Amino acid sequence: MNSMRTTFRNNLKQYMMLVALVALVIAFQVLTKGVLLKPMNVSNLIFQNAYVVILAVGMLLCILTGGNIDLSVGSVVALVGACAGTFIITWGWNPHLSILLCLGIGILIGMWQGFWIAYMRIPAFIVTLSGMLVFRGLTLIVLNGLTLAPFPPAYLGYSTGYVLDLFPSLELFGVRNTTSLLVGILIAIIYCVTQVVGYLGRKNKGYVVEGVWALIVKMAVTSPAVIWLFYILASYRGIPMVLIIVGIVLLAYSYFTSHTVMGRHLYALGGNEKAARLSGVKTKRLLFLAYVNMAFLAAVAGIVFAARLNSASPQAGQSFELDAIGSCFLGGASAYGGVGTVGGTLIGALFMGVLNNGMSIMGISSNVQQVVKGLVLLVAVAADAISKNKLPFNIPRFGKRGVESQASVES
Amino acid sequence: MTKKLLEMRSITKEFPGVKALDNVNITVNEGEIHAVVGENGAGKSTLMNVLSGVYPYGSYSGDVFFDGQLCRHQGIKDSERLGIVIIHQELALVPYLSIGENMFLGNEQQRRGRIDWHKTHQKAEEYMRIVGLQENPHTLVKDISVGKQQLIEIAKALAKNVRLLILDEPTSSLNESDSKNVLDLLLRLQEQGVTSIIISHKLNEISYCADRITILRDGSTVETLDNQSAEIPEERIVKGMVGREMTERYPARSRKVQDEIALEVKDFTVYHELFPDRKVVDNVSLKLHKGEVVGIYGLIGAGRSELALSIFGQAYGTKASGKIYKDGVLLELNSVPDAIRANIAYVTEDRKGSGLILSNSIVHNITLPRMDFVSQGMRIDKDLERKTADHYRESLDIKTPSVGQLVENLSGGNQQKVLLGKWIFSQPDVLLLDEPTRGVDVGAKYEIYQIINELVEEGKSALFISSELTEILGMCDRIYVMNQGRIIGEFLAEEATQEIIMNRIMQDSKGEIGA
Numbered sequence: 029m030n031s032m033r034t035t036f037r038n039n040l041k042q043y044m045m046l047v048a049l050v051a052l053v054i055a056f057q058v059l060t061k062g063v064l065l066k067p068m069n070v071s072n073l074i075f076q077n078a079y080v081v082i083l084a085v086g087m088l089l090c091i092l093t094g095g096n097i098d099l100s101v102g103s104v105v106a107l108v109g110a111c112a113g114t115f116i117i118t119w120g121w122n123p124h125l126s127i128l129l130c131l132g133i134g135i136l137i138g139m140w141q142g143f144w145i146a147y148m149r150i151p152a153f154i155v156t157l158s159g160m161l162v163f164r165g166l167t168l169i170v171l172n173g174l175t176l177a178p179f180p181p182a183y184l185g186y187s188t189g190y191v192l193d194l195f196p197s198l199e200l201f202g203v204r205n206t207t208s209l210l211v212g213i214l215i216a217i218i219y220c221v222t223q224v225v226g227y228l229g230r231k232n233k234g235y236v237v238e239g240v241w242a243l244i245v246k247m248a249v250t251s252p253a254v255i256w257l258f259y260i261l262a263s264y265r266g267i268p269m270v271l272i273i274v275g276i277v278l279l280a281y282s283y284f285t286s287h288t289v290m291g292r293h294l295y296a297l298g299g300n301e302k303a304a305r306l307s308g309v310k311t312k313r314l315l316f317l318a319y320v321n322m323a324f325l326a327a328v329a330g331i332v333f334a335a336r337l338n339s340a341s342p343q344a345g346q347s348f349e350l351d352a353i354g355s356c357f358l359g360g361a362s363a364y365g366g367v368g369t370v371g372g373t374l375i376g377a378l379f380m381g382v383l384n385n386g387m388s389i390m391g392i393s394s395n396v397q398q399v400v401k402g403l404v405l406l407v408a409v410a411a412d413a414i415s416k417n418k419l420p421f422n423i424p425r426f427g428k429r430g431v432e433s434q435a436s437v438e439s
Numbered sequence: 440m441t442k443k444l445l446e447m448r449s450i451t452k453e454f455p456g457v458k459a460l461d462n463v464n465i466t467v468n469e470g471e472i473h474a475v476v477g478e479n480g481a482g483k484s485t486l487m488n489v490l491s492g493v494y495p496y497g498s499y500s501g502d503v504f505f506d507g508q509l510c511r512h513q514g515i516k517d518s519e520r521l522g523i524v525i526i527h528q529e530l531a532l533v534p535y536l537s538i539g540e541n542m543f544l545g546n547e548q549q550r551r552g553r554i555d556w557h558k559t560h561q562k563a564e565e566y567m568r569i570v571g572l573q574e575n576p577h578t579l580v581k582d583i584s585v586g587k588q589q590l591i592e593i594a595k596a597l598a599k600n601v602r603l604l605i606l607d608e609p610t611s612s613l614n615e616s617d618s619k620n621v622l623d624l625l626l627r628l629q630e631q632g633v634t635s636i637i638i639s640h641k642l643n644e645i646s647y648c649a650d651r652i653t654i655l656r657d658g659s660t661v662e663t664l665d666n667q668s669a670e671i672p673e674e675r676i677v678k679g680m681v682g683r684e685m686t687e688r689y690p691a692r693s694r695k696v697q698d699e700i701a702l703e704v705k706d707f708t709v710y711h712e713l714f715p716d717r718k719v720v721d722n723v724s725l726k727l728h729k730g731e732v733v734g735i736y737g738l739i740g741a742g743r744s745e746l747a748l749s750i751f752g753q754a755y756g757t758k759a760s761g762k763i764y765k766d767g768v769l770l771e772l773n774s775v776p777d778a779i780r781a782n783i784a785y786v787t788e789d790r791k792g793s794g795l796i797l798s799n800s801i802v803h804n805i806t807l808p809r810m811d812f813v814s815q816g817m818r819i820d821k822d823l824e825r826k827t828a829d830h831y832r833e834s835l836d837i838k839t840p841s842v843g844q845l846v847e848n849l850s851g852g853n854q855q856k857v858l859l860g861k862w863i864f865s866q867p868d869v870l871l872l873d874e875p876t877r878g879v880d881v882g883a884k885y886e887i888y889q890i891i892n893e894l895v896e897e898g899k900s901a902l903f904i905s906s907e908l909t910e911i912l913g914m915c916d917r918i919y920v921m922n923q924g925r926i927i928g929e930f931l932a933e934e935a936t937q938e939i940i941m942n943r944i945m946q947d948s949k950g951e952i953g954a
Contacts, residue, residue: 230822233822287818287819287821288814288817288818288819289810289811289814289817289819290817292803292807292810292819293810295796295799295803296796296799296803296807299796299797299798299799300792300793300795300796300797300798302792302793303787303792303793303794303795303796304796304807305754305775306751306754306775306785306787306793306794307775307779307807307808307861308775308776308778308779308807308808308809309807310774310776362798366796366798366799367798
């Protein structure tokens with residue numbers, strides 16, 4: 029019981045963000061008179077935010093290493109798009125091989141930046157600021173300042189299409205795309221089964237187990253939510269291909285950060301670099317890999333984004349880095365490093381996405397939108413700082429925190 | 440008739456759910472040195488925060504009278520105006536500012552908004568003379584030792600026309616001679632009429648300088664003892680603090696030092712990380728037998744931590760040379776993972792700075808050095824991990840509702856136990872313990888000694904580094920004395936006394952000057 033309470037408290041920020049996200053969705057659903065959750069708009073939301081989520085996951089790993097950010101991702105997105113355009117459109121190379129080559133270019137870019145940051149100890153802020161200029165410049169050189177279009181269908185198919193409907197004649201529950209609905213139901217079932225099996229396994233081995241009710245509540249909330257999402261998608265044109273890419277990225281990195289040794293080391297590095305080093309964590313290599321990974325995911329996002337635009341544009345990806353960084357901090361990542369989750373980052377990215385989309389539907393000018401987004405980010409991070417009491421002065425009004433900081437002063 | 444300078448009456452301070460102070464009374468006479476002692480969490484710092492205005496008037500109940508007047512402090516500025524100055528445990532000097540700049544920070548010597556640097560440095564020199572410090576006021580604070588920094592803090596307080604000086608653990612990071620220096624300074628200032636309150640865990644220091652001692656326990660005043668007429672034995676103070684008689688300060692262990700050598704270091708030399716021509720560890724050779732606790736004593740700067748760190752996979756220094764044998768086998772330790780795999784553990788002196796990941800849970804901290812013990816391939820077995828952590832929570836008696844608790848929410852003593860647990864989990868044969876009881880209270884110290892005893896009774900060996908000579912004498916089987924990076928003496932526990940060891944160091948330092 030106690031352990032559950034502790035876990036709950038440690039993740040409070042995330043639960044609060046989730047509640048805020050639901051509230052935001054409801055608010056915009058009302059304000060937009062139901063347009064927000066119309067099947068077509070949900071599909072749009074996914075296409076609009078896929079690349080932000082992918083970038084934000086990579087950014088999270090960088091931020092975890094100690095509050096380091098990567099300012100170059102927008103430029104990397106553009107450069108990778110430009111390379112894809114040149115290979116496929118100008119030179120007529122095989123789209124599939126070109127995509128692999130583009131991912132390789134991403135990894136090389138990451139190795140370049142990671143080398144300076146991890147091994148030469150140059151602040152990430154400076155290295156990636158340089159990268160932001162260098163890769164944007166290279167994009168312009170590669171494209172000669174022009175936009176290349178259009179891409180062949182083989183390239184676009186990876187991320188702009190929808191999953192094929194296997195049962196076109198069937199219209200289960202009156203949806204257009206029965207396959208999507210079935211996939212949703214299948215995912216919900218797999219989720220419940222793994223939860224129950226894991227629960228029973230732990231119980232059999234005699235480990236501390238959370239209450240049965242907690243398990244049931246978790247399943248009763250998550251499963252319908254999943255099925256509902258896929259129901260909406262099924263009512264339009266089905267599952268967007270890009271959702272599969274995003275899903276794989278989310279699952280893989282969520283597992284990586286929470287269940288692997290290297291993921292754990294990442295949190296240790298960001299929490300206290302010296303202590304991590306003295307505990308046998310290879311800190312430099314880890315920092316290096318975080319940036320290699322960031323550029324790799326930026327390349328993935330670049331390919332997805334070029335497909336969405338159906339062109340390689342020299343202006344692509346501008347200010348993407350800010351969306352990605354914002355999503356991480358909104359999702360509870362600490363600006364000092366060592367704290368943050370993939371789940372939280374997803375929530376943060378969705379929050380930004382819904383905010384953008386909702387305000388656009390309402391016809392609010394993009395100038396005002398920027399002001400709102402900026403303020404939301406500030407408020408979220410300020411709330412985090414206050415709740416952590418990392419303020420320069422003791423504020424006794426935040427009583428409960430006061431006791432804890434008191435305890436540490438005494439020690 | 441002595442005059443009361445400070446009187447705090449029935450101070451009660453509550454935080455939601457916790458009564459940090461419960462009806463505390465304390466009076467401090469003009470011109471005395473008043474010690475406040477108590478275990479971690481007894482409420483000492485809270486009391487001082489009430490006094491100095493960190494907790495503003497109204498957020499606590501009870502009255503504070505200073506010089507006969509009721510205080511209604513809204514912040515530190517208010518209390519400083521009355522001459523109440525608090526020096527915190529963590530020094531608050533800015534490393535990249537000069538001594539003079541630091542001394543008048545927030546109290547600048549200015550004329551119409553312009554700082555008078557001439558006057559600043561002149562006055563800085565004046566105050567440095569009072570505290571017995573010979574340094575150029577233009578020297579940057581980062582370039583002088585911690586001991587001298589503490590003196591600057593005191594000088595800074597004097598520059599504010601202090602009437603009541605509060606020192607929170609002033610000697611916790613100082614070695615014995617620097618500590619004595621600070622205490623003697625307090626006694627000298629007392630002659631000049633400065634009243635001080637000193638908070639300390641080091642009871643010998645309190646007996647040495649305090650006129651009266653107030654003991655706090657669980658947020659209440661237990662008693663105030665008079666140390667002036669007759670010196671109070673330390674046992675008496677400890678009894679008041681813990682509420683029980685502590686006859687044994689150091690738990691006994693069944694002596695089972697074996698003949699086999701666990702770790703042998705031969706001709707070990709290490710150079711400074713930033714100045715590669717400065718020797719930090721100079722041709723050190725030492726041996727650890729199985730089941731033995733070997734002490735390393737030396738003044739701060741003698742190279743003790745640097746020695747331990749460089750044995751631990753060259754975590755410190757450059758150009759390390761020399762040989763390390765474990766169980767008779769020559770080891771090649773080039774990185775920390777190498778050392779951990781060779782079953783060597785280094786428990787750092789600085790648990791917050793380089794020991795624990797404060798923002799992580801107890802579980803994550805404990806398993807960090809040997810993740811491979813709780814994982815298959817790259818996948819962590821989270822259930823096994825939790826079970827392991829629970830085991831250490833019970834065996835080390837870490838007081839927490841759950842091992843999922845973040846380490847930053849634990850008290851100092853419990854954090855230190857997590858740090859020990861983390862390294863015991865790594866299954867070491869040799870533990871390099873660097874100040875393992877720093878900043879923990881008497882009760883927790885005793886428990887840590889017991890843990891160390893259990894470990895060596897299992898046949899492990901421990902290198903015990905400490906700045907407290909009594910602790911070294913109480914815990915170790917054999918003692919090496921270090922000075923200026925060299926080992927200058929080796930004593931068996933039976934033949935060593937404080938005098939012998941200190942004399943050895945003094946002689947060696949003298950020889951240095953002579954040569």
